[in-house]
Amino acid sequence: MTFTVPDSDLGSLEERVQTALRTSDDSTLNLLGYGEVTLVLELESARGSFACKRLPVFPDSARFRDYEQTLWTYLRRLRQGGVRVAETRLWHQRRPGGGIVGYCVQETLPRKRLCSNLLHSESEAWASDFFARFLDQVDGAVSPTLGLDAQASNWVDLDGELLYIDVTSPLMRDASGRELLDVRLFFASLPWLVRDIVRIATARSIFDKFYSTRGVVLDFLGNLHKERLSGLIPGFLEQANARLEVPLSEQEVADYYRSDARAWALIQRLRKADRFWHRALRRPYPFLLPPDVDR
Ligand SMILES: Nc1ncnc2c1ncn2[C@@H]1O[C@H](COP(=O)(O)OP(=O)(O)OP(=O)(O)O)[C@@H](O)[C@H]1O
Ligand SMILES: [Mg+2]
Structure with missing residues (x-):
């Protein structure tokens, strides 16, 4: 089960999020679910449907890299411990105003x-x-x-x-x-x-x-x-x-x-x-x- 999500699709999802924050109107976003910390947004693309979990904005690339390391280690250790984990990608983009925005991306499951x-x-x-x-x-x-x-x-x-x-x-x-x-x-x-x-x-x-x-x-x-x-x-x-x-x-x-x-x-x-x-x-x-x- 491997997948790729085009960079441009995630870029335009992030643009919609930015607009939603600016206008305090999130009606253009498709919500798949939410927990206590994250909102999970649905991205429909030519390659299928993806669950995109927006991370807090990282102040610099060192903080982002640290997170990336921690995430990969976590996925590996869970698998070693016998937990089957949904295939997860990490997408990121530098923001014009500084900082790095990231999403954990999975296929949308039923x-x-x-x-x-x-x-x-x-x-x-x-x-x-x-x-x-x-x-x-x-x-x-x-x-x-x-x-x-x-x-x-x-x-x-x-x-x-x-x-x-x-x-x-x-x-x-x-x-x-x-x-x-x-x-x-x-x-x-x-x-x-x-x-x-x-x-x-x-x-x-x-x-x-x-x-x-x-x-x-x-x-x-x-x-x-x-x-x-x-x-x-x-x-x-x-x-x-x-x-x-x-x-x-x-x-x-x-x-x-x-x-x-x-x-x-x-x-x-x-x-x-x-x-x-x-x-x-x-x-x-x-x-x-x-x-x-x-x-
Ligand atoms: N890959 C997926 N496919 C379909 N729905 C999903 C997927 N991932 C998450 N969801 C929906 O979004 C909800 C919240 O997702 P998730 O558990 O990953 O984040 P969270 O609970 O918000 O995380 P946190 O614990 O950080 O607050 C899930 O319970 C589910 O309803
Ligand atoms: Mg949850």
Whole structure:
């Protein structure tokens, strides 16, 4: 499965994004999906349809190269750990005003096959088979230096195999527990006032959960509340607890979800307040924000 996307197609997508930011009107952009950090834009081209994930603007090429290295290392380590990862390209362009804009590009995969959709549309037997395969992959890959953001919306089930798609924020730590990702850059859409506070107070704990099987499973199960799939939690807990040293409980999952949802809702409110002030002062707001999520 290899592909190429013409440079000019990505260039014109970026132009549309620039126009959307300038005019505060994103109606010309085709949204495939969104998470807490990135928006995923669809690019239709003569070579097919692509999912384009716009990265924060890199201030210089050294910062971009660092990211590129980190991304390739992450993809390689995930594959070594037994995770099948969607083929991903990195496209970039120098911006006239300085800085480098980049996109992670993947082929557009069928929406129906997204696991968060399949868990709604398929049977309970399918769900439990999915979860067994999920646990194998997570347990095989995750370690104190290799993390996974394994929510149901980050996996696609293709031909009976799970494919991981959410690679834009590589989760890797060095031996001392420091993130290899340029966390400061990836938190850039937070208003400057709270950015440092949030970074210092929460960066470590926000990320900790991604580096253990138990944390990844807790995050996955907590998110089922958001996906309106709470009914699957008891069965999944039973499956997970058969392999976890310290078992999880429904209460822990519910408590976890409440605090996680509160944290992200607060961040989203702060970003929107910041955007409001940018617009009031007639400065273009430089980020595309995801729509509000019902939590
Ligand atoms: N290759 C793809 N094909 C089809 N849809 C995709 C693809 N990649 C992403 N999407 C859609 O966009 C959503 C978000 O994508 P992804 O998980 O990569 O980013 P994210 O969750 O925004 O990342 P972050 O965790 O950095 O916020 C997915 O849940 C899915 O609905
Ligand atoms: Mg995601």
